[in-house]
Amino acid sequence: MIDIKLLREKPDYIKEAIRRKGYKIDVDEILEMDKRRRALIQETEEFRRSGKEISAQGKDASEEDREKGRSLKEKIKVKEKELDVVESDLAVKFSQIPNPAFDEVVEGEGEKGNKELRVVGTIPEFSFKPKDHLELAESLGIVDFEAGAKVAGSQFFYLKNEGAMLELAIITYTLDLLREEGFEVLFTPDMARSKYYLGTGYLPKGDEAQTYEITDSDLGLIATGEVTLAGYHADEILDSKVLPKKYAGMSHCFRREAGAYGKYSKGLYRVHQFTKVEMFVYTTPEESKNMHAELLRLEERIFQGLNIPYRVLEMCTGDLGAQAAAKYDLEAWMPGRGEWGEVTSTSNTTDYQARNLNIKYRLPNGDTDFAHTLNGTAVATSRAIIAILENNQKEDGSVTIPKNLQRYLTFKTINIK
Numbered sequence: 001m002i003d004i005k006l007l008r009e010k011p012d013y014i015k016e017a018i019r020r021k022g023y024k025i026d027v028d029e030i031l032e033m034d035k036r037r038r039a040l041i042q043e044t045e046e047f048r049r050s051g052k053e054i055s056a057q058g059k060d061a062s063e064e065d066r067e068k069g070r071s072l073k074e075k076i077k078v079k080e081k082e083l084d085v086v087e088s089d090l091a092v093k094f095s096q097i098p099n100p101a102f103d104e105v106v107e108g109e110g111e112k113g114n115k116e117l118r119v120v121g122t123i124p125e126f127s128f129k130p131k132d133h134l135e136l137a138e139s140l141g142i143v144d145f146e147a148g149a150k151v152a153g154s155q156f157f158y159l160k161n162e163g164a165m166l167e168l169a170i171i172t173y174t175l176d177l178l179r180e181e182g183f184e185v186l187f188t189p190d191m192a193r194s195k196y197y198l199g200t201g202y203l204p205k206g207d208e209a210q211t212y213e214i215t216d217s218d219l220g221l222i223a224t225g226e227v228t229l230a231g232y233h234a235d236e237i238l239d240s241k242v243l244p245k246k247y248a249g250m251s252h253c254f255r256r257e258a259g260a261y262g263k264y265s266k267g268l269y270r271v272h273q274f275t276k277v278e279m280f281v282y283t284t285p286e287e288s289k290n291m292h293a294e295l296l297r298l299e300e301r302i303f304q305g306l307n308i309p310y311r312v313l314e315m316c317t318g319d320l321g322a323q324a325a326a327k328y329d330l331e332a333w334m335p336g337r338g339e340w341g342e343v344t345s346t347s348n349t350t351d352y353q354a355r356n357l358n359i360k361y362r363l364p365n366g367d368t369d370f371a372h373t374l375n376g377t378a379v380a381t382s383r384a385i386i387a388i389l390e391n392n393q394k395e396d397g398s399v400t401i402p403k404n405l406q407r408y409l410t411f412k413t414i415n416i417k
Contacts, residue, residue: 001355002097004034017100020107022318025096033090040083047076098322099352102289105326108316114329115316120300121309123333128395132336133386134267137163139397140389141417143268155257155265155272162414166388166401167275167381169408174277174302174379175248181298183248183279188228190252191219196231199356201323210255221254225278226375233282234357237368243361244283244291248378251276268382269341277378284361285351288372289326292348295376296328299344302379305404308387309333311340323349332387343383346376 007014007030015027054061054069061069106115137143142163148156159167175185191214202211202223210223222228229249238245253276257265268274279298283291296312303310315327324347331340351370354360360368392400397416406412 001095001352002099003351003355004094007031007094007097008034014097014100018098020101020317021098021320021322022109023096023098023322025093027097030090030093030097033086033093037083037086037090040079040086044076044079044083047072047079051076096322098320099325099350101317101320101324102326102348105320106314106316107318109318110316111319113316114319115314117312117314117328119309119311120304121307121333123309124335124391126335126393126395130335130390130393131397132267133334133389135336136389136393136397136399137267137385139416140399140414142166142414145267153272155270157268157271162411163385165409165411166385166405166414169401169405170379170381170384170388171250171275171277172408173305173405175250177302177305178248178277178279178298178378181246183246186229186232186247186249188222188225188232188249188251190222190254192222192227192231193218194220196234196357197222197227199234200227200230200353201321202227210257212254212256222251223255224253224375224377225249225251225276226280229278229280229375230353230357230359230373232280233359233371236359238282238359238361238371240284240361240363243371244281244287247280249278249280251278253380268386271382274380274382276380279346279376279378281374282359282361282371283374285369285372288348288350288374291372291374292326292328292346295346295374299330299346299376299378303330303332303343303387306384306388306402307404308343308384308391308402310343315345320347323347323352325350325352332383333391334386335390335393336386341383341386343380343387344377346374348372348374 011027011031018025051069051072054065057065142160144158144160147158179185197211197220212221214220228251229247252273254273257270257272279295281291310330310332313329313331315329320327327345327347329342330344332343334341350372353373354370359371361371362368388402389399399414401409401412
């Protein structure tokens with residue numbers, strides 16, 4: 001959530017920020033609710049103060065004062081009930097205000113408004129018609145969607161043999177690289193309490209719902225390790241001397257992907273469960289933009305090391321989502337579709353998530369402030385496998401393993417079974 005002081009002091013700025021992101025939120029209504037809330041708090045406190053003055057008289061209080069004291073208690077109960085309703089409604093409305101995009105982020109309404117910054121690597125040219133990853137994977141005997149659907153439903157799958165080992169190699173390669181870059185490695189829980197998936201912006205209901213909720217509990221399956229990594233330091237005050245704190249979290253991710261029936265929904269591109277290594281950083285406001293550039297550099301280093309051609313996109317205001325003030329995507333070239341496909345993203349959420357989860361840092365002078373948090377996909381293995389299979393396929397249907405992964409494997413090529 002944003003700082004409510006910012007809303008009170010600069011309502012026109014927040015209105016413009018909301019417009020730039022394409023949201024429709026009645027700021028004036030929220031301000032009125034906030035005004036009413038503060039008035040109710042003041043009225044309730046005045047009643048309590050008067051009641052305490054009467055109570056302090058003890059036996060010396062007159063019958064008139066005693067009656068006034070009883071009346072004040074009833075008024076306090078009424079005001080508290082009204083305050084509960086107002087605070088609940090305000091919390092819902094206020095939480096819908098998105099994090100303002102940085103001024104330099106290009107304004108746009110969606111994917112078409114995103115800006116291509118650069119293309120890196122050479123798009124492969126084939127002397128044959130390239131296959132898509134699903135046809136390749138099934139002929140290589142490394143994935144089984146039929147068994148996955150039988151056991152868990154559509155868009156679930158089994159990775160098999162060389163496919164399973166390839167995923168492990170991708171994970172180990174990525175974690176080795178991030179350890180070298182100073183990240184602490186965590187294997188996170190695959191579930192989190194609602195406080196954490198709601199606090200990071202992953203809602204279980206609505207048009208953009210992703211989270212699977214666990215019946216009769218306060219738990220949900222995480223859509224990304226961002227949730228559990230953000231929760232790691234919730235309700236803590238970090239020493240500014242230890243910042244930035246950089247984590248590489250490996251987890252399984254679960255996404256409802258409701259209505260994901262587009263032309264690229266088949267195969268590994270949109271699935272309900274996948275493995276991901278997520279980068280997450282806690283830092284100071286002064287360093288958050290530099291750290292964002294650093295996360296992007298690392299995502300590029302990972303895919304350069306896999307020799308996968310990709311392009312970098314800067315997201316426009318309308319494609320940032322609620323949490324991000326700025327965001328970059330990496331899209332790998334996917335020969336099977338003859339187009340680019342998203343493989344990573346990195347976002348600067350400034351203090352938006354930190355306010356939800358009460359994550360602060362202490363300055364040298366003893367003051368505290370909310371930390372800035374950033375996240376970035378180091379690798380989502382299912383999409384990395386797509387790019388590896390499709391870009392390294394041979395005419396006979398075999399696939400060559402990228403050199404930087406070969407040291408983690410006992411094979412250099414996956415052949416048709």
